[in-house]
Amino acid sequence: xxxxxxxxxxxxxxxxxxxxxxxxxxxxxxxxxxxxxxxxxxxxxxxxxxxxxxxxxxxxxxxxxxxxxxxxxxxxxxxxxxxxxxxxxxxxxxxxxxxxxxxxxxxxxxxxxxxxxxxxxxxxxxxxxxxxxxxxxxxxxxxxxxxxxxxxxxxxxxxxxxxxxxxxxxxxxxxxxxxxxxxxxxxxxxxxxxxxxxxxxxxxxxxxxxxxxxxxxxxxxxxxxxxxxxxxxxxxxxxxxxxxxxxxxxxxxxxxxxxxxxxxxxxxxxxxxxxxxxxxxxxxxxxxxxxxxxxxxxxxxxxxxxxx
Amino acid sequence: xxxxxxxxxxxxxxxxxxxxxxxxxxxxxxxxxxxxxxxxxxxxxxxxxxxxxxxxxxxxxxxxxxxxxxxxxxxxxxxxxxxxxxxxxxxxxxxxxxxxxxxxxxxxxxxxxxxxxxxxxxxxxxxxxxxxxxxxxxxxxxxxxxxxxxxxxxxxxxxxxxxxxxxxxxxxxxxxxxxxxxxxxxxxxxxxxxxxxxxxxxxxxxxxxxxxxxxxxxxxxxxxxxxxxxxxxxxxxxxxxxxxxxxxxxxxxxxxxxxxxxxxxxxxxxxxxxxxxxxxxxxxxxxxxxxxxxxxxxxxxxxxxxxx
Amino acid sequence: xxxxxxxxxxxxxxxxxxxxxxxxxxxxxxxxxxxxxxxxxxxxxxxxxxxxxxxxxxxxxxxxxxxxxxxxxxxxxxxxxxxxxxxxxxxxxxxxxxxxxxxxxxxxxxxxxxxxxxxxxxxxxxxxxxxxxxxxxxxxxxxxxxxxxxxxxxxxxxxxxxxxxxxxxxxxxxxxxxxxxxxxxxxxxxxxxxxxxxxxxxxxxxxxxxxxxxxxxxxxxxxxxxxxxxxxxxxxxxxxxxxxxxxxxxxxxxxxxxxxxxxxxxxxxxxxxxxxxxxxxxxxxxxxxxxxxxxxxxxxxxxxxxxx
Numbered sequence: 001x002x003x004x005x006x007x008x009x010x011x012x013x014x015x016x017x018x019x020x021x022x023x024x025x026x027x028x029x030x031x032x033x034x035x036x037x038x039x040x041x042x043x044x045x046x047x048x049x050x051x052x053x054x055x056x057x058x059x060x061x062x063x064x065x066x067x068x069x070x071x072x073x074x075x076x077x078x079x080x081x082x083x084x085x086x087x088x089x090x091x092x093x094x095x096x097x098x099x100x101x102x103x104x105x106x107x108x109x110x111x112x113x114x115x116x117x118x119x120x121x122x123x124x125x126x127x128x129x130x131x132x133x134x135x136x137x138x139x140x141x142x143x144x145x146x147x148x149x150x151x152x153x154x155x156x157x158x159x160x161x162x163x164x165x166x167x168x169x170x171x172x173x174x175x176x177x178x179x180x181x182x183x184x185x186x187x188x189x190x191x192x193x194x195x196x197x198x199x200x201x202x203x204x205x206x207x208x209x210x211x212x213x214x215x216x217x218x219x220x221x222x223x224x225x226x227x228x229x230x231x232x233x234x235x236x237x238x239x240x241x242x243x244x245x246x247x248x249x250x251x252x253x254x255x256x257x258x259x260x261x262x263x264x265x266x267x268x269x270x271x272x273x274x275x276x277x278x279x280x281x282x283x284x285x286x287x288x289x290x291x292x293x294x295x296x297x298x299x300x301x302x303x304x305x306x307x308x
Numbered sequence: 309x310x311x312x313x314x315x316x317x318x319x320x321x322x323x324x325x326x327x328x329x330x331x332x333x334x335x336x337x338x339x340x341x342x343x344x345x346x347x348x349x350x351x352x353x354x355x356x357x358x359x360x361x362x363x364x365x366x367x368x369x370x371x372x373x374x375x376x377x378x379x380x381x382x383x384x385x386x387x388x389x390x391x392x393x394x395x396x397x398x399x400x401x402x403x404x405x406x407x408x409x410x411x412x413x414x415x416x417x418x419x420x421x422x423x424x425x426x427x428x429x430x431x432x433x434x435x436x437x438x439x440x441x442x443x444x445x446x447x448x449x450x451x452x453x454x455x456x457x458x459x460x461x462x463x464x465x466x467x468x469x470x471x472x473x474x475x476x477x478x479x480x481x482x483x484x485x486x487x488x489x490x491x492x493x494x495x496x497x498x499x500x501x502x503x504x505x506x507x508x509x510x511x512x513x514x515x516x517x518x519x520x521x522x523x524x525x526x527x528x529x530x531x532x533x534x535x536x537x538x539x540x541x542x543x544x545x546x547x548x549x550x551x552x553x554x555x556x557x558x559x560x561x562x563x564x565x566x567x568x569x570x571x572x573x574x575x576x577x578x579x580x581x582x583x584x585x586x587x588x589x590x591x592x593x594x595x596x597x598x599x600x601x602x603x604x605x606x607x608x609x610x611x612x613x614x615x616x
Numbered sequence: 617x618x619x620x621x622x623x624x625x626x627x628x629x630x631x632x633x634x635x636x637x638x639x640x641x642x643x644x645x646x647x648x649x650x651x652x653x654x655x656x657x658x659x660x661x662x663x664x665x666x667x668x669x670x671x672x673x674x675x676x677x678x679x680x681x682x683x684x685x686x687x688x689x690x691x692x693x694x695x696x697x698x699x700x701x702x703x704x705x706x707x708x709x710x711x712x713x714x715x716x717x718x719x720x721x722x723x724x725x726x727x728x729x730x731x732x733x734x735x736x737x738x739x740x741x742x743x744x745x746x747x748x749x750x751x752x753x754x755x756x757x758x759x760x761x762x763x764x765x766x767x768x769x770x771x772x773x774x775x776x777x778x779x780x781x782x783x784x785x786x787x788x789x790x791x792x793x794x795x796x797x798x799x800x801x802x803x804x805x806x807x808x809x810x811x812x813x814x815x816x817x818x819x820x821x822x823x824x825x826x827x828x829x830x831x832x833x834x835x836x837x838x839x840x841x842x843x844x845x846x847x848x849x850x851x852x853x854x855x856x857x858x859x860x861x862x863x864x865x866x867x868x869x870x871x872x873x874x875x876x877x878x879x880x881x882x883x884x885x886x887x888x889x890x891x892x893x894x895x896x897x898x899x900x901x902x903x904x905x906x907x908x909x910x911x912x913x914x915x916x917x918x919x920x921x922x923x924x
Contacts, residue, residue, distance in 0.1 A: 036657050041344050043372055045365070053689050054709060057661070060687040061713030064659055069372040071365050073382065074689065085576035088583075093362060093575060096598040097369035267709060268701035275704075290712040349652050351680055353673070379676040381669050381690065393884035396891075401670060401883060404906040405677030 003305030006115035008124045010136035010169040015176055022141050024307055025291075025298035029145075032065065035297070038306045039068030045098035046072035047090070047114075048125070049105045054267060055125050055134070058289070059102045062296035066306075071098065076106075088117040095120045100304055102134075103127075121303035129165050135266055136169040137299060138292035143223060145291065146262050146284055151178040158185040158214050159227035159247055159272060161192040166266045167227060171196055175204045182208040183217045187243050189235055213246040219256045224249070226265045226285075228272050250274040254282070264288050311613030314423035316432045318444040318477040323484055330449050332615055333599075333606035337453075340373065343605070346614045347376030353406035354380035355398070355422075356433070357413040362575060363433050363442070366597070367410045370604035374614075379406065384414075396425040403428045408612055410442075411435075429611035437473050443574055444477040445607060446600035451531060453599065454570050454592055459486040466493040466522050467535035467555055467580060469500040474574045475535060479504055483512045490516040491525050495551050497543050521554040527564045532557070534573045534593075536580050558582040562590070572596050619921030622731035624740045626752040626785040631792055638757050640923055641907075641914035645761075648681065651913070654922045655684030661714035662688035663706070663730075664741070665721045670883060671741050671750070674905070675718045678912035682922075687714065692722075704733040711736045716920055718750075719743075737919035745781050751882055752785040753915060754908035759839060761907060762878050762900055767794040774801040774830050775843035775863055775888060777808040782882045783843060787812055791820045798824040799833045803859050805851055829862040835872045840865070842881045842901075844888050866890040870898070880904055 002017060013021070028035050044063040046056050051074055060070045087105070091114040094101055101118070103111045104125040111124035126132040144150050155174060161167050161184055171192075174180050182201065184192050191210060201208050211217045218224065229247045231240055249263065254277060265273060265285040277283050301307040310325060321329070336343050352371040354364050359382055368378045395413070399422040402409055409426070411419045412433040419432035434440040452458050463482060465475050469492055479500075482488050490509065492500050499518060509516050519525045526532065537555045539548055557571065562585060573581060573593040585591050609615040618633060629637070644651050660679040662672050667690055676686045703721070707730040710717055717734070719727045720741040727740035742748040760766050771790060773783050777800055787808075790796050798817065800808050807826060817824050827833045834840065845863045847856055865879065870893060881889060881901040893899050917923040 033657070041341070041373075043369060057687050057689075057710065057713050061659060064685040064687065065657075070687070071368040071372065071378070073361050073365075084578045089575070089577060092594045093597045094365065096594065097365050097601055267705070269705060270700045286708045286712065289709045293712055349649075349681075351677060377680040379673050379680065379686070381673075392886045397883070397885060400902050401905045402673065404902065405673050405909055 002302040004121060005303055006118075006122045007133050007299065007303070008112050008115055008122070009131055010133040010173050012133070018137075018140065021137065021295070021298045021302055022144055024302060025141055025294045026145070028297050029294050035066055035301070037067040038301055038308065039063060039066035039304065042066075042068040042100070042304060042306065043098040044068055044070050044072075044300065045094045045101040046070060046074070046125075047094065047101055047103040048072065048074045049076040049103070049110070051075050052104050052126060054289075055104065058292050059123075059125065059134075059296055062293050062300055065293070066297055066301060068300075087114050090114070091118045091122065100300060123299065123303070129163060131169060132165055133169065134292070134296055134299065135166050136173045137295040138288060139166075139170050139225070139264060139266075140173060141295045142264060142284065142288045142291040143262075146287070147222065150174070151180070153177075153179075153222045154181045154183065154220055155223045155225065156183040156185055156214075156217060156221040157225045157227070158249075159229045160190045161186040161227075162190040164227050167225070168193070168196060170225065172200050175200050175206050180206060182206065183211060183221060184208060185211045185214050185217060185247075187212065187229065187239065187247070189239075190229065212243075214249065215246065215253050215256070218253050218261075219258065221257065221261050224257070224261055224263050226263060226269075226272055228270055248272055248274060249277060251276050254280055257282070310610040312429060313611055314426075314430045315441050315607065315611070316420050316423055316430070317439055318441040318481050320441065326445075326448065329445065329603070329606045329610055330452055332610060333449055333602045334453070336605050337602050343374055343609070345375040346609055346616065347371060347374035347612065350376040350408070350612060350614065351406040352376055352378050352380075352608065353402045353409040354378060354382070354433075355402065355409055355411045356380065356382045357384040357411070357418070359383050360412050360434060362597075363412065366600050367431075367433065367442075367604055369601050370608055373601070374605055374609060376608075395421050398422070399426045399430065408608060431607065431611070437471060439477060440473055441477065442600070442604055442607065443474050444481045445603040446596060447474075447478050447533070447572060447574075448481060449603045450572060450592065450596045450599040451570075454595070455530065458482070459488070461485075461487075461530045462489045462491065462528055463531045463533065464491040464493055464522075464525060464529040465533045465535070466557075467537045468498045469494040469535075470498040472535050475533070476501075476504060478533065480508050483508055483514050488514060490514065491519060491529060492516060493519045493522050493525060493555075495520065495537065495547065495555070497547075498537065520551075522557065523554065523561050523564070526561055526569075527566065529565065529569050532565070532569055532571050534571060534577075534580055536578055556580055556582065557585060559584050562588055565590070618918040620737060621919055622734075622738045623749050623915065623919070624728050624731055624738070625747055626749040626789050628749065634753075634756065637753065637911070637914045637918055638760055640918060641757055641910045642761070644913050645910050651682055651917070653683040654917055654924065655679060655682035655920065658684040658716070658920060658922070659714040660684055660686050660688075660916065661710045661717040662686060662690070662741075663710065663717055663719045664688065664690045665692040665719070665726070667691050668720050668742060670905075671720065674908050675739075675741065675750075675912055678909050678916055681909070682913055682917060684916075703729050706730070707734045707738065716916060739915065739919070745779060747785060748781055749785065750908070750912055750915065751782050752789045753911040754904060755782075755786050755841070755880060755882075756789060757911045758880060758900065758904045758907040759878075762903070763838065766790070767796070769793075769795075769838045770797045770799065770836055771839045771841065772799040772801060772830075772833060772837040773841045773843070774865075775845045776806045777802040778806040780843050783841070784809075784812060786841065788816050791816055791822050796822060798822065799827060799837060800824060801827045801830050801833060801863075803828065803845065803855065803863070805855075806845065828859075830865065831862065831869050831872070834869055834877075835874065837873065837877050840873070840877055840879050842879060842885075842888055844886055864888055864890065865893060867892055870896060873898070
């Protein structure tokens with residue numbers, strides 16, 4: 001039963017609950033017009049204590065496409081937080097106005113505190129470097145739809161694996177499916193944290209490989225999940241110059257990739273995927289953004305209990 | 309007749325007109341679904357020249373829950389004011405787009421000027437330290453609903469009584485009802501202005517008492533209206549340390565309060581009400597926020613003349 | 617066929633296409649209630665990389681009055697642009713959420729790039745000093761409705777003719793109609809650029825006259841289009857003091873104007889039209905703002921292909 005629940009951590013839902021959401025998203029994708037009034041009279045509050053246009057617009061589009069309405073704020077300075085109000089007080093006020101809330105906050109744990117003080121469902125729309133569970137829903141729904149399965153996949157993840165919360169959540173989430181292998185591609189400075197290797201991959205007996213260069217491993221992958229590598233994260237300029245091309249996806253690397261490998265990216269992209277790739281049928285990152293909206297539509301409907 | 313009127317000053321409406329609004333709010337509270345389409349096709353403009361999330365969201369929720377739509381801005385830098393446009397010109401433009409406007413402005417009198425140049429109803433959503441009439445409507449509707457009456461009440465108001473516009477408006481508004489007594493609790497530096505004592509309380513023969521400490525008078529109160537006392541407002545640090553606890557409501561003080569005393573607060577709260585009080589059934593400040601939305605729903609419907 | 621088209625440059629549409637939009641706007645003006653649901657289920661994205669409240673509110677009101685919904689941002693710092701995302705990527709993401717977009721951008725050409733990467737219609741809502749085609753639609757619709765024609769008119773344009781993009785677009789657009797004469801009134805420093813004189817006026821054999829003082833020519837005009845002259849644009853203080861009154865429209869100058877001359881202004885106005893003029897029946901600048909909303913309603917409906 002998802003009605004009335006919160007979504008704070010990508011692992012909050014069981015595999016069965018996720019399947020329920022994804023099945024529902026698929027129905028919406030099939031005939032969106034059937035769902036265009038199920039949230040009539042409902043209000044989503046978007047409480048964004050830091051700007052994140054993409055995520056905010058995706059939530060707002062999701063609610064509007066279900067027939068609901070939206071209110072909220074898009075940055076902290078317009079909010080009562082500036083007057084010293086606690087997150088607990090804010091959510092207790094906002095639940096007077098809205099039926100469900102999506103909260104983005106620079107501080108880890110803020111959406112959790114909100115959910116503990118809220119009678120309406122609270123969705124974590126990203127809290128600091130911590131969690132971003134609707135991105136994980138998006139990633140899973142995209143893989144499930146384009147690859148047709150969430151099992152038996154070799155998933156390459158490339159870029160900054162140390163600080164990327166999206167990446168950590170994806171690994172945790174995919175580790176629950178069967179016969180998953182990871183190929184973790186990053187510079188030395190930005191390898192996956194040890195706790196992910198031991199607590200997540202090790203504990204679940206997930207096979208994984210660490211690599212330094214994308215070109216060395218790309219031909220093995222069913223999915224390539226790209227993320228950005230920021231120059232500032234390298235220890236020295238020499239390393240950066242020597243290595244950076246290994247983390248940029250271009251036509252040459254795509255030549256040795258599988259015919260049915262799909263490229264994902266949480267966006268925004270800067271230059272880690274060359275624009276020339278955009279027309280490659282394997283480039284799925286904009287379709288992924290669309291799946292993000294459908295995932296949020298399904299999630300909102302399920303948490304509000306308006307799904308039919 | 310409220311259709312087409314403005315609300316600039318809390319005293320703009322007669323007692324009968326207020327009763328009409330409150331009666332209508334009660335009908336909405338009883339069966340909100342009956343009112344969920346009365347503003348179909350109508351647009352509210354929220355013109356917020358300074359941020360006030362709580363008030364803005366309350367107005368927006370009110371309009372959306374009536375079936376209407378909302379547009380506007382939430383801070384001055386996004387508005388044409390930055391290009392030197394007068395408030396009169398702005399309202400004459402906005403009335404091309406909207407059917408009713410709520411204006412928040414740092415300058416006293418700005419909403420008044422807007423209303424004088426507007427063919428659509430203008431609601432003052434707070435102008436500087438001056439007026440905030442929908443907060444007063446909120447306070448009155450809350451008292452009327454929870455206490456069942458607006459007469460025969462002893463109302464304690466605690467905190468900064470010198471600068472608090474909410475407090476001044478509440479005193480003026482409540483002074484029109486029968487057998488009201490005020491207990492005004494504040495440090496010496498922040499007592500109620502003389503004109504309120506003479507022009508409002510004196511002229512209307514309202515009984516009132518001034519007190520320095522909340523604990524000395526709390527047991528007499530039917531209503532305790534808390535507001536914040538800012539440290540910077542004290543003349544010296546010693547006074548602040550000696551006195552501050554007298555303006556913080558906690559469990560000990562609540563022990564000596566009446567069983568049916570209700571606690572109100574315009575919010576946001578910082579620390580003047582201890583969080584431990586939130587679960588006390590006498591704590592009504594979050595319900596007050598909900599009444600705020602209903603008061604605004606009734607007000608918007610009445611000014612637009614769409615009430616049935 | 618306007619369905620699926622973009623509007624980037626005021627000259628993108630033929631005279632016939634413009635007529636189709638204006639005719640449709642007239643139908644909306646006649647019975648707006650007939651059009652209040654034609655955009656049900658459609659979403660407009662307002663992508664404003666720089667604030668422009670007036671234009672944004674006009675677009676939002678237009679979409680809401682057609683039954684559609686709106687999402688977006690009102691300034692760049694809330695957008696993904698801050699993270700280095702290209703306009704092309706942003707539009708490809710936003711088209712996952714919305715059905716049509718209006719883009720305001722400080723850089724010339726940004727909306728053009730967006731349109732080249734977008735499967736949904738993109739409307740240029742102003743790009744730097746370059747183009748602002750919906751202002752031109754507004755101006756034309758206003759003239760057509762109040763004067764009853766777009767031909768056989770003597771149009772005075774007063775103020776900063778050098779930098780005003782509104783003015784340049786208006787001249788280009790009106791040069792396509794029959795028997796148009798221009799009277800271009802500006803200080804020496806701010807005369808119309810040479811390329812407009814040769815490429816637009818000269819090439820089309822349009823009669824025009826340049827004047828230094830409004831009072832010298834106002835009696836000849838059918839239309840007076842006022843714009844602001846900024847003090848900083850003058851070469852020296854003496855010139856400014858000597859000349860500024862010649863660019864301020866007041867009662868004295870209106871005495872010698874034709875009985876049926878109409879005054880237009882793109883707004884916001886600062887002091888170039890004296891407030892005393894506002895009640896003159898020839899003052900049409902606020903009606904112009906209203907026509908702006910209707911022009912955008914017609915445009916959105918046509919580009920979405922929902923017009924019936």
